[in-house]
Amino acid sequence: MSxxxxxxxxxxxxxxxASVLNVTASAGTDFTGAKADKNHYNVIFHIDAxxxxxxxxxxxxIENLLNDPRLKGKVNVELLANSKGFAVYVKNNGFxxxxxxxxxEGVILSQCANTLKELHxxxxxxxxxxxxxxxxxxxxxxxxxxxWAYIHPTPPDxxx
Amino acid sequence: MSxxxxxxxxxxxxxxxASVLNVTASAGTDFTGAKADKNHYNVIFHIDAxxxxxxxxxxxxIENLLNDPRLKGKVNVELLANSKGFAVYVKNNGFxxxxxxxxxEGVILSQCANTLKELHxxxxxxxxxxxxxxxxxxxxxxxxxxxWAYIHPTPPDxxx
Amino acid sequence: MSxxxxxxxxxxxxxxxASVLNVTASAGTDFTGAKADKNHYNVIFHIDAxxxxxxxxxxxxIENLLNDPRLKGKVNVELLANSKGFAVYVKNNGFxxxxxxxxxEGVILSQCANTLKELHxxxxxxxxxxxxxxxxxxxxxxxxxxxWAYIHPTPPDxxx
Numbered sequence: 001m002s003x004x005x006x007x008x009x010x011x012x013x014x015x016x017x018a019s020v021l022n023v024t025a026s027a028g029t030d031f032t033g034a035k036a037d038k039n040h041y042n043v044i045f046h047i048d049a050x051x052x053x054x055x056x057x058x059x060x061x062i063e064n065l066l067n068d069p070r071l072k073g074k075v076n077v078e079l080l081a082n083s084k085g086f087a088v089y090v091k092n093n094g095f096x097x098x099x100x101x102x103x104x105e106g107v108i109l110s111q112c113a114n115t116l117k118e119l120h121x122x123x124x125x126x127x128x129x130x131x132x133x134x135x136x137x138x139x140x141x142x143x144x145x146x147x148w149a150y151i152h153p154t155p156p157d158x159x160x
Numbered sequence: 161m162s163x164x165x166x167x168x169x170x171x172x173x174x175x176x177x178a179s180v181l182n183v184t185a186s187a188g189t190d191f192t193g194a195k196a197d198k199n200h201y202n203v204i205f206h207i208d209a210x211x212x213x214x215x216x217x218x219x220x221x222i223e224n225l226l227n228d229p230r231l232k233g234k235v236n237v238e239l240l241a242n243s244k245g246f247a248v249y250v251k252n253n254g255f256x257x258x259x260x261x262x263x264x265e266g267v268i269l270s271q272c273a274n275t276l277k278e279l280h281x282x283x284x285x286x287x288x289x290x291x292x293x294x295x296x297x298x299x300x301x302x303x304x305x306x307x308w309a310y311i312h313p314t315p316p317d318x319x320x
Numbered sequence: 321m322s323x324x325x326x327x328x329x330x331x332x333x334x335x336x337x338a339s340v341l342n343v344t345a346s347a348g349t350d351f352t353g354a355k356a357d358k359n360h361y362n363v364i365f366h367i368d369a370x371x372x373x374x375x376x377x378x379x380x381x382i383e384n385l386l387n388d389p390r391l392k393g394k395v396n397v398e399l400l401a402n403s404k405g406f407a408v409y410v411k412n413n414g415f416x417x418x419x420x421x422x423x424x425e426g427v428i429l430s431q432c433a434n435t436l437k438e439l440h441x442x443x444x445x446x447x448x449x450x451x452x453x454x455x456x457x458x459x460x461x462x463x464x465x466x467x468w469a470y471i472h473p474t475p476p477d478x479x480x
């Protein structure tokens with residue numbers, strides 16, 4: 001579905017607002033989201049693709065998580081970058097302020113050491129305030145084994 | 161690997177059926193899948209990209225899960241849409257019948273409220289039978305913290 | 321961010337090495353990765369896209385996990401292919417040696433049976449040493465329900 005298709009779909013829906021399936025019209029309205037029944041939550045976000053849109057989306061996702069009224073003040077987050085995702089930490093990428101803000105809110109900013117070696121990235125070209133971890137895959141594995149949730153946003157198709 | 165490459169790869173393999181590594185020829189044949197040793201399973205599917213192919217694939221993945229002989233009648237599913245993934249719930253997108261069918265089978269259809277605000281999507285343009293949750297990221301986090309499995313299908317590259 | 325943009329970003333950062341935010345300059349340096357406090361770890365990798373770059377990245381991710389000094393000798397891995405991801409197991413795709421090596425290291429190589437049916441793939445066109453499981457979605461669900469970590473690498477954008 002191209003954006004164009006999507007938009008025309010929305011436009012069409014406005015014209016056909018009455019064409020709702022009666023059988024399902026009232027379903028789903030009772031559910032307003034899972035209930036947060038714990039005192040604390042941990043989440044590891046995985047970014048392994050570059051591109052401004054991917055970075056923006058991932059950081060926005062984290063911000064939205066921190067602001068979810070169900071979880072406000074109860075969530076601990078780590079952002080793990082590997083592969084082309086190291087772009088999120090490259091100096092002067094335009095996201096320094098946003099990253100510093102997230103870090104102030106407690107977000108751990110971690111970078112896979114293997115990626116630096118394999119993609120010939122100089123540590124000095126990344127923001128100094130991030131952390132290097134032995135491997136991104138190991139980091140995710142350990143976190144999940146400790147009960148952390150794993151969230152991996154899809155890189156947006158910039159063609160859409 | 162383009163589809164063309166893939167196809168020629170398959171064609172070539174037919175010609176070379178005898179070129180099997182002896183060392184591994186018999187390995188793996190004993191394993192026929194993990195054993196389902198629980199009475200109940202919960203899974204949250206994450207869709208955060210639009211496009212007809214992505215929607216089709218994700219809904220098909222859910223259908224296949226519900227029909228896995230190991231899990232038949234034991235799986236509870238939620239489909240969480242955020243970012244461009246809201247397209248799965250846009251009226252007249254061609255998936256109303258499929259969504260209604262999945263909902264009848266117990267699938268919770270949930271949509272991130274932040275996305276509606278940020279992408280200026282009118283709730284009225286989405287199917288009335290879906291549920292709005294405070295944030296998609298919070299929803300996934302809570303579900304995983306409660307032991308739900310997380311599955312995030314990759315949007316298919318329509319160019320392939 | 322195109323690779324070009326990224327590179328110019330790196331180039332620019334070399335010129336501006338002094339422009340570090342003082343407030344965050346020392347943060348993050350204490351953290352060197354999550355501590356592995358368990359004797360054993362299980363991980364299911366999900367591949368559901370084709371293409372040489374996707375396959376190479378995913379297998380490389382697994383190799384890096386197996387070699388993480390924190391987890392060496394403690395990790396059990398399954399690679400689950402479904403949808404276009406079946407390409408990882410197509411004979412003569414150039415990854416036979418790598419797959420055989422991973423299998424020797426204990427990695428379970430599993431393929432979704434539904435995919436074979438739906439995409440009309442002949443079992444004989446796949447390496448004989450892999451395992452067929454009833455459904456990929458069911459396999460992931462059962463594994464996660466048993467405490468396995470789930471990792472789904474993003475298919476690289478070959479245009480970058």
